[in-house]
Amino acid sequence: MIEKLNAIGGQALNDIENAADLDRLEQVRISILGKKGALSEVLKGLGGVSPQERPVIGGVANDWKRKVEDSLENRRKSLQEIELNRKLQSEKIDISIPSRMPHRGSLHVITQTTRRIVQIFSKIGFDVTTGPEVETEYLNFEAVNIPADHPARDMQDTFFLGPGVVLRTHTSPVQMRAMRRQKAPVRVLCPGAVYRADDDATHSPMFHQIEGLWIDRGVKMSDLKGTLQFLAAELFGKETRIRLRPSYFPFVEPGAEVDVSCFQCRTRVSDTCRVCKGTGWLEILGAGMVHPRLFEMAGYSNGTSGSGELGEWEGYTGFAFGMGVERIAMLLYQIPDLRLLFQGDIRLFSQF
Amino acid sequence: MRISWKWLAEFVDPSVLPGCKDPQVDGPRVLSEILTSRGLEVEGIERLDHGFEKVVVAQILEKKPHPQADRLSLCQVTIGQGEPLAIVCGAQNMKAGDKVALAQVGSSLPNGMKISQGKIRGEISNGMLCSESELRLAEESEGILILPENAPLGMPLAKVLGRDDIILSLKLTANRGDCLSHIGIAREVAAAVGTKVKFPQFPKIQEKGPQSLPYEIELNAGPMNPQFYGCLIRGVKVGPSPEWLVKRLESLGSRSINNVVDVSNLVMLEMGHPTHAYDASRIEGGVVRVRQAAPGETLPLLDGTEITLQGFEVVIADGKKPIGLAGVMGGGNSEVQNETKDIFFECAEFDPTLVRKASSKHQKKTDASHRFERGIDPAGLSTVVSRAVSLILELAGGKVEGSHWEHLPSRSSDVPEWKRQISFKSDYLRNFLGFDSGSPDFAPNRVKEVLEALGCKVISMPGNAPQGEWIIEPPSYRLDLAIREDIAEEVARCVGYAAIPATLPQLTSSPVFTYSSSNDFAVIEKAKDCLKGLGFHETLNYAFTSSAWLGQLGMRSSVELLNPLSEEYRSMVPSLLPGLIRNASENWNRHFGSEQPAIRLFELRPVFSAAGPIQSQEQTQTGVQESWKLSWILSGPRYAEGLRSERGEVDFFDVKATVEGVLTALGTKGIRFQSFTEIVSKENPLFHPGKSAIVLAGNRIAGVIGLLHPGKAQELKSRAPLWMVELDWQALIQLSRKSFDVPAFRSWPVFPPMERDYALVVSQDVSAEKLCQVALKAGKPLAKTARVFDVYKGIAVRVIFYDEGRSLQESETEAVSARILESWKKELGADLRS
Incomplete structure (x- = not known):
């Protein structure tokens, strides 16, 4: 009897070990532990065994049963693992197939550049204000010291919409509106679209400007320089230097053209630099001290102030500056042709 | 203005230019830098002898036919020194003894031709005899240039032709009329380098009366x-x-x-x-x-x-x-x-x-x-x-x-009107320009020197007394010097703007930043960011277009340019859609490949209209109304990438989602969509009447969304269905969350909600929205949300019930549910699908 048990047990362990899959294993289990299984049959026959032998044989049988069950369990686990692995193998996907990518949008480089500049100036206390794009000739010209029949009008070819009504040629009328509105202190940036009758690779009939104006007591030309130095460093990098050259804009006196050192050939000016064309400098701004005529036009009174001196507009002075957003955007993003910005071209937009 | 270097040199000796070794070579550049730094911008330096540098006067000693080529001749020429040179020449119009222009070996002619020693059909040629066209002296020419007999041998051709000069092109600002002459420029140069102008000498004509x-x-x-x-x-x-x-x-x-x-x-x-x-x-x-x-x-x-x-x-x-x-x-x-x-x-x-x-x-x-x-x-x-x-x-x-x-x-010569005096306090320049009090660049004596060099008379200067005053009399030709700011500029310009330090202006009161606090700006930024996030590119179109294009879209502008650059740019846009539609078709045209490109563009800009005459009134009124629109278009696949079967194509509900997305981002309340009525369809001929909606803010129309009318699409040869949105920005802003309004916390239900789904059969005319409204009204107060979750052989609606204070009993939900069904039946004729 014991030999028989040992034989069955040995065979069973062997069969379990050889079961190739869970189905076979189940068959093996049934063939041993099932109602009619080999081990069950033996245990059923225990009735005919002498009472003395019964515990001994019973013990052996139970040992085998436990061994077989353990072995079954182990084999089942390992078969399950194999099966899972096989399944995982078959479920492998090609992760390089294109994703269901949502559309990626963008802000126009003019908006992006305007935001950068606004953020920079807002750090030192500038506010932002806007005004209409259709302006009176008076606010666009006369009020900012460009009288009718003055040669300075040649600087700006103007679109007319009606008698005395123009598309603003610069954002200076917004500054004038701010001066008329709040007198002082005025610390505003005026971004917006402006229009001039010009259309070629470097001029478009509509373009964008940001002008800045700071009016308060004791504002000096050195403050203008420091403010623009701050802009240059924030916009083009810490090492950027600025250079002011005397120039003429009717709304300022003294007036200046402002260059920044080329951010491309930062360490050494290169003759072949595409950005500065070998000059080492980029012209980006016009600036100056607010012309006294603007104070007069904005309704400040020309009386005696603290210092008792005539010709002072309630003691206020100010500086103003203006820049073309397209020019700066083209420099920053290295866009070769101004007209690209107004063609609605997705190939351009998706790059920025 | 063009300035001749040779002529200028008659008035100011170029050898006084600082930092220049040979005035003929680097003088023009140094001078340009000086002038530019003083506000007289030199735009270009043109050497008139450009391309002529190695072209000299030569004489033909001998001319004989080329042994290997009938049409060429072989010349011996001299330039007055050295051995005669052999030159092969293709022209026939010269004879021995003629003076000609010889481009020596190493020349680079104005027409780009480079001259090197070479063999032409076996004969050595040591240069080229030039024609007028090769020298760009004439458009066309026959034969070579024959020079006058008296042209000195070996003399640079440029000198013979009077082209041995250098021209500076100045871009003068409108205030400097005094510089529109050689003497005017000479005055500036002399002032800059500290010398005097040598005026030309001529007898004075006596006035005879x-x-x-x-x-x-x-x-x-x-x-x-x-x-x-x-x-x-x-x-x-x-x-x-x-x-x-x-x-x-x-x-x-x-x-x-x-x-x-x-x-x-x-x-x-x-x-x-x-x-x-x-x-x-x-x-x-x-x-x-x-x-x-x-x-x-x-x-x-x-x-x-x-x-x-x-x-x-x-x-x-x-x-x-x-x-x-x-x-x-x-x-x-x-x-x-x-x-x-x-x-x-x-x-x-x-x-x-x-x-x-x-x-x-x-x-x-x-x-x-x-x-x-x-x-x-x-x-x-x-x-x-x-x-x-x-x-x-x-x-x-x-x-x-x-x-x-x-x-x-x-x-009158006694006290002419142009004579004027400009005065200012001693501390004015420092206060205005901002230099340091001890700065030697702006010391009173330096200021005086600078002004006198410009021809100003210094009538009085403050000396050491702080209360002293400057009195300056500008020269007659400086009409632009009228006020003290002008004098400040002259001083700063001559000393150099570089001498002014850089300081930051002082904030004398708290900064106000309406850009983020004012509703307008903040909302603009938010809307743009939101549309960017929804996959739209911002586009910028000119504010003017052609009236023909507007007409094609059934629009007309009430604001037109009187002097447009061309008809293309005459009409101020009454809507942003014409620009966007054009953008779409241009992108379609640019696109190559069989799949339709995704077009998702938005614009936020003013449009223009006028109800009455356009004319200036009260200095600030124009009669033109500018109202901002937020508009966008979309077309093409729903996803940017992915497999074709999955990318799909955008439809009305994608468009509606973008509008709802923007409204959510802006916290806009009280906006509804409404189907087109017949009147609305007539007013909006650009839109498909069945696949479009108006956007209502209260009772006011605040926008239109929908599909480009198929008829129009065909006329415009539109390549794919184009969905469009145009919203009235002002209406949107009014209903949007103000930037200081932040939403307050609301708690969510503590007790479990209950959910009921209803499959309804209802007439086509009843909208999903209406079903939900009726359900919520009939189910008050326990029915909290109702929404359509499927449309298939009828409409499937899910209603969620809960009470904030307790768990609901099954029977309560049943009762409410019954009320809802009854209302659906009674008000909308909707039945449960059997």
């Missing part, structure tokens, strides 16, 4: 013409100008006419004051009268045109007719011609505004008007006349018979 002239000079135009200098020269020989004068004028861009006219032009280029010579025999009636033009009067001009005067102009007239348009151009009826024997020479001052008006009105922009508009030196007339008349006598002969200076009291 009114009786010396056979004409009376009458100034009848008041302040439009404050002074007039007339001079009569008899017995001149009008003829060609000498070569130096012809070449000087040509190199400065002006054409030689005859010796008299050329002198007038030369003096203008030298001293900046336009003058004019009349044929004295053609002045009738014994008077030269400067007067207001009579309306309708005609005047033939020197350029061959005839203008009809309007009356505001000032003319120079004789007893019978106008003979010149003041400050702009002389008359053709008194022109100096070859037969002219006697000339009447005019040098006058005219009001800048007058000249500008007349020249713009009659579209005659001349060198004279350019200068008068910017102002001439009111104290310079007699010098200019002396210079010009002495040159005329020298070049055309003749004799001065009479001369007279007529002027208004404002130009």
Whole structure:
């Protein structure tokens, strides 16, 4: 009897070990532990065994049963693992197939550049204000010291919409509106679209400007320089230097053209630099001290102030500056042709 | 303006230019830097001998046929020194003894040709004999250039041709009329380098008085013409100008006419004051009268045109007719011609505004008007006349018979009106420019030096007393110096802007940043960011377009440019959609490949309209209404990438989602969509009536969304269905969350909600929205949300019930549910699907 048990047990362990899959294993289990299984049959026959032998044989049988069950369990686990692995193998996907990518949008480089500049100036206390794009000739010209029949009008070819009504040629009328509105202190940036009758690779009939104006007591030309130095460093990098050259804009006196050192050939000016064309400098701004005529036009009174001196507009002075957003955007993003910005071209937009 | 380096060097010695080794080589560059740093921007330096550097005068010693080629000849030429050179030449028009232009080996000609030693058909050629076209002296030429016999051998061709000069192109600002001449520039240079201008020497013409002239000079135009200098020269020989004068004028861009006219032009280029010579025999009636033009009067001009005067102009007239348009151009009826024997020479001052008006009105922009508009030196007339008349006598002969200076009291030599004094406190410059008090660059003596170098008189300076005052008298020709700020600029400009330190302005009150706090700006930024996030590119279109394009879309603009660049840019846009639709079709055209491109573009900009006349009122009103629109278009696949089967194509509900996305981002409340009615369809012919909706803000239409009308799409050859949105920005802002409003926390239900789904059969006319509204109303207060979750053989609605304070009993939900079903049935005829 014991030999028989040992034989069955040995065979069973062997069969379990050889079961190739869970189905076979189940068959093996049934063939041993099932109602009619080999081990069950033996245990059923225990009735005919002498009472003395019964515990001994019973013990052996139970040992085998436990061994077989353990072995079954182990084999089942390992078969399950194999099966899972096989399944995982078959479920492998090609992760390089294109994703269901949502559309990626963008802000126009003019908006992006305007935001950068606004953020920079807002750090030192500038506010932002806007005004209409259709302006009176008076606010666009006369009020900012460009009288009718003055040669300075040649600087700006103007679109007319009606008698005395123009598309603003610069954002200076917004500054004038701010001066008329709040007198002082005025610390505003005026971004917006402006229009001039010009259309070629470097001029478009509509373009964008940001002008800045700071009016308060004791504002000096050195403050203008420091403010623009701050802009240059924030916009083009810490090492950027600025250079002011005397120039003429009717709304300022003294007036200046402002260059920044080329951010491309930062360490050494290169003759072949595409950005500065070998000059080492980029012209980006016009600036100056607010012309006294603007104070007069904005309704400040020309009386005696603290210092008792005539010709002072309630003691206020100010500086103003203006820049073309397209020019700066083209420099920053290295866009070769101004007209690209107004063609609605997705190939351009998706790059920025 | 063009400035001749050679001529300028006659007035300021170029060897005084700092930091320049050979003035001929680096002088122009150094000078350009000096001028530019002082606000007179030099835009370009042009060497007139460019391409001629190695072209010299040579003489042909011998000419014989090329042994290997019939059409070539073989020449021996000399340049006056060294061995004769063998040259192969293709031209036949030269003979032994001719002087020719030899491009020596190493030349790089103006037409780009590089000359090297070479063999042509077996014969060595040591250069090239040039034709006029190769030298770009003429468009076309036959044969080579034969030079005059007296051309010195070996002399650079540039010198023979008078092209041995360097031209500086200056971009002068409108305030510096005093610099529109060589003397003017010389004054700046001299001031910059600390030297004096060497003025040309010429005899002074003595004014002989009114009786010396056979004409009376009458100034009848008041302040439009404050002074007039007339001079009569008899017995001149009008003829060609000498070569130096012809070449000087040509190199400065002006054409030689005859010796008299050329002198007038030369003096203008030298001293900046336009003058004019009349044929004295053609002045009738014994008077030269400067007067207001009579309306309708005609005047033939020197350029061959005839203008009809309007009356505001000032003319120079004789007893019978106008003979010149003041400050702009002389008359053709008194022109100096070859037969002219006697000339009447005019040098006058005219009001800048007058000249500008007349020249713009009659579209005659001349060198004279350019200068008068910017102002001439009111104290310079007699010098200019002396210079010009002495040159005329020298070049055309003749004799001065009479001369007279007529002027208004404002130009009297005792206390002329232009004489002015500018005064300011001692600390003004420092307070205004911001330099350090001890700065040597701005020490009073330095300031004085700078101002005096510019020709200013320093009447008084503060010295050491803090209460002292500066009193400055600018020179007569600096009309732009009128106020103390002008003096501040002169000082800063001459010392150098670099000497001004950089400081930051002081905040004297709290900064206000309405850009983030004001609703407008914050909302603009938010809307743009939101659309970017939804996959839209921001586009910017011109604010004007063609009325034809608008017409094609069934639109019309009420605001048009009076002077557009072209018809393409005439009409101010009444909507952003025309630009966006054009963007779409241009992108379609640019796109290649079989799949439709995704087009997702937005724009946030004003559109323009006018209800009444467009004219300026009260200085600030224009009659034009600018209202901002937020518009976008979409077309093409729903996803940017992915497999074709999954990318899908956008439809109405994608469009609606983008609108809802923006509204959510802005916290906009109270916006509804409504299907098109018949009237709305008529008002919006651009939209598909069934696949579009109006956006309502309260009862006001705040926008339209939907599909481009298929009829229109076909007309426009649209490549794919195009979905469009246009929202009224102002309406949106009003209903949007203010930037300081932040949403307050709301708690979510603590007790479990219950959910019921209903499959309904209902008529097509009943909208999903209506079903939900009815459910919520009937299910109050427990029915909290109702939404359509499927549309398939009817409509499936899910209602969620809960109570904030307790768990609901099954029976309660049942009761509410029954009420809802009843209302659906009664109000909308909706039944549960059996």
